[in-house]
Amino acid sequence: MSQILPSGSLAGRTALVTGSSRGIGADTVRYLAEAGANVVINFRNKAPRAEKLATELRGLGVEALVVGADLTDPESVRALFAEVEKTFGGLDILVLNASGGMEAGMAEDYALTLNRDAQVDVLQAALPLLGDGARVVFVTSHQAHFIRTTPTMPEYEPVARSKRAGEDALRELIPSLDERGVGFVVVSGDMIEGTITATLLERANPGAISQRRESAGKLYNVSEFAAEVAQAAVDPIPADHTRLVGDISSFGAE
Template identity: 40%
Template sequence: MSAPTLSLAGRRALVTGAATGIGRATARLFAQAGASVVVNHWRQPAEAAALVQELQALGAQAVAIEADVSDTASVQALVAQAHAALGGLDVLVNNAGVIQEKPFLETTDADWDRLIHTDLGSVFRVCRAVLPGMVAQGSGAIVNIASDLGILGRERYAPYCAAKAGAIGLTRSLAREFAPAIRVNAIAPGPVNTAMVSLAHMSAEWVEKELAIPQHRLGEPEEIAATALFLASDLSRFYCGQVLGPNGGSVMP
């Protein structure tokens, strides 16, 4: 068996929610590692186009595809277009997601459905659409972006915590079902410095708790992307159903 490396040369990757934040950093790092990249976005054409230009300047094949990953038909079209553009997929990073801070007793059915459909339902839908191709080729790596709050729980974030805990459970189920040919793992980041998790629009209680972690800071998208690269590469070929936690010490299993 050859020595594993971080290289993704010749690999074809789909990153959902890749126009900004963790997804953007992941797409950039994958391209630097030699992968061809599908930049999925939803209603962010300018940001996605700028990223594609950046990746192409690095010498990578890259294409932007708009799709609502909470919708089955949109996901099916996304994967079909990704296969047409790249000839198949070797790596999937399920990164798209939303967050909401709201007292549980004020949480509406619409709030619940939006978070569950996007943060958990998208993982289900995109995995279901991508896995047949990976099964047919006999290889693949899937990385699902969860959250430390899916492990810890947090008041005022019930739908988000439930969705991310569900993503961890789904990861483990798929890992058992599709191993050894396809590796399915998850990342449960701590608080990350992105537009979605901005100190400016979170409550004082949220900020106090998040910055109380041992590292006393937010993580950076590139730090999460590095973990995604590891899990997508052959360096992690003995990882199966694992949840890695670049979280600044918020969770210490």
């Protein structure tokens, strides 16, 4: 992984990435730390992996706070931000990366609870800590972002619809975020090679990833997509608050 943001460009800032003990979240938090940001690594149930990443990032000379939280539990979310406030006093970058819904054994409404309700709850809980000039980034997929106009694999459709519902609910908050001077941007990517979602989709629908790769010409890997997410935390916000990553030629207009 090469450094994405200029060294020291985020010195003195604090960034929290949900679901950052592994995958896209871990690489995003690493890019932000490499730019000098103090970081909050959030995980649901992989404490040792989160602690290992924190130790690595502290080696860069930044502070790294590790906080476990179940984002579908409001109490747990409040405790997360109480810890952030106690340690850092405020927050400059919030990346809403954690999502799911394809896990086995979850309640029928789990995808909607995590991908819509929890995303809004996390942002509302973070608001008191987000000052003028802060940035919120919501991470989604083309399959979810364009679900109203472009069908997706049946196995993924409930997740796609729940993530689009989450995106819509967050977009409704843009006017109130603007009033506070808080920027908001959605980063949407195609299927990302090497993610848990891609693995589960491949298991449910063998050949799905290779078919999509062939159709798109290229699929981003985890570190490449994470670089786009980190960049979205600092780049000027597009007029439509949307950063599309990768090919969208096979997706209809929203």
